[in-house]
Amino acid sequence: MNLSDSRTAGQQSGGLASPLARLSAAEAVFNAIRSDIEGGSLAIGAKLNSEVALAQQYGVSRSVIREALRSCTALGLTVTRTGRGTFVVADHVANDLVLGQFSARDLTEARPHIEVPAAGLAAERRTAEDLDILRAMVASMAVETDPEAWVVLDSGFHAAIAHASGNKVFESVVADIRDALTHQSETLNLVTEDRQHASNVEHQAILDAIEAGSAADASAAMSAHLRAVGEALDAILKQ
Numbered sequence: 575m576n577l578s579d580s581r582t583a584g585q586q587s588g589g590l591a592s593p594l595a596r597l598s599a600a601e602a603v604f605n606a607i608r609s610d611i612e613g614g615s616l617a618i619g620a621k622l623n624s625e626v627a628l629a630q631q632y633g634v635s636r637s638v639i640r641e642a643l644r645s646c647t648a649l650g651l652t653v654t655r656t657g658r659g660t661f662v663v664a665d666h667v668a669n670d671l672v673l674g675q676f677s678a679r680d681l682t683e684a685r686p687h688i689e690v691p692a693a694g695l696a697a698e699r700r701t702a703e704d705l706d707i708l709r710a711m712v713a714s715m716a717v718e719t720d721p722e723a724w725v726v727l728d729s730g731f732h733a734a735i736a737h738a739s740g741n742k743v744f745e746s747v748v749a750d751i752r753d754a755l756t757h758q759s760e761t762l763n764l765v766t767e768d769r770q771h772a773s774n775v776e777h778q779a780i781l782d783a784i785e786a787g788s789a790a791d792a793s794a795a796m797s798a799h800l801r802a803v804g805e806a807l808d809a810i811l812k813q
Contacts, residue, residue: 599634600721604642604764606632611651611662622652622660641722645761648672649810669811671761673754678811681754682804686797688747689732693780693796694789695739704738705785712781716774721763724770729755731777735796738784758807766806776802 610616623631628639643660646652650668654660671678696704711731718724729752736748748755763770776799783791 598721598764599632599638600641601764603628603632603634603638604645607642607646608649608651611646612665614665616662618662618665620662622662624659637722641760642764644757645764648757648761649765667811671758671807671811673757676751676754678758678807681751681758682800682807684747684751685800688744689735689800690793690796692736692739692741692744692748693784694793695741695744696735697784697787697789697792699740700738700784704734707734708738708781708784712774712777715777721760721770725756725759725763728759728773728777729753735780735784758803762803762806762810765810769806772802773799 607616607622616622622628622643625636625639625643629636632639643652643654647654647660648671650664650670650672651662651666652660653663673681700708708731711727711734715724715727715731718727732755733745733748733752736745739745759773776795780792780795780799783795
């Protein structure tokens with residue numbers, strides 16, 4: 575299989591349209607590796623090829639390979655050991671996502687208690703500078719085609735809202751979980767169809783409420799967003 579690094583993959587030899595044509599290169603690589611693991615072609619204990627070899631195999635950059643492998647690890651299918659490589663540790667998705675020192679369940683349980691009130695306070699306390707930052711992030715996410723760049727903007731958007739709340743505890747907590755949020759979004763976008771676009775719509779609703787100065791609407795919009803993220807996670811884990 576050979577894929578481009580563009581948002582869409584090319585065609586298979588012989589002129590037949592590839593079923594992966596609508597997927598990003600990272601999605602295609604992730605799906606191929608996951609299929610090999612779950613189908614038994616890569617057995618538990620097997621060592622995956624190096625990033626360089628995988629990049630050559632699929633015709634993509636090493637950053638695309640790293641993105642796909644991070645999602646395999648988040649789903650509990652592989653583990654990467656420094657200096658040794660990446661190994662298959664399960665042939666089915668775990669019952670929770672591994673996101674560094676936090677799990678998806680940790681985030682799902684905690685975020686509504688932090689980010690919903692933070693959004694409400696942001697609507698009441700945001701400064702002109704806060705609004706400029708949030709507008710720029712939402713606008714950038716709406717047109718961003720690089721999955722890695724998008725997830726950085728995504729976690730940054732949530733951190734900016736916590737900052738705009740004026741509550742140092744909320745700001746500190748979101749800063750602490752920011753890396754986990756980035757990896758969670760990365761995996762969701764690879765595994766869940768159209769999740770990135772849905773998040774863009776939800777982010778715009780949160781921004782609109784904060785701009786309007788409505789604490790109730792901002793809290794409700796953030797709650798709806800986190801609920802949608804939780805439902806997407808549940809769908810992955812139930813697979």
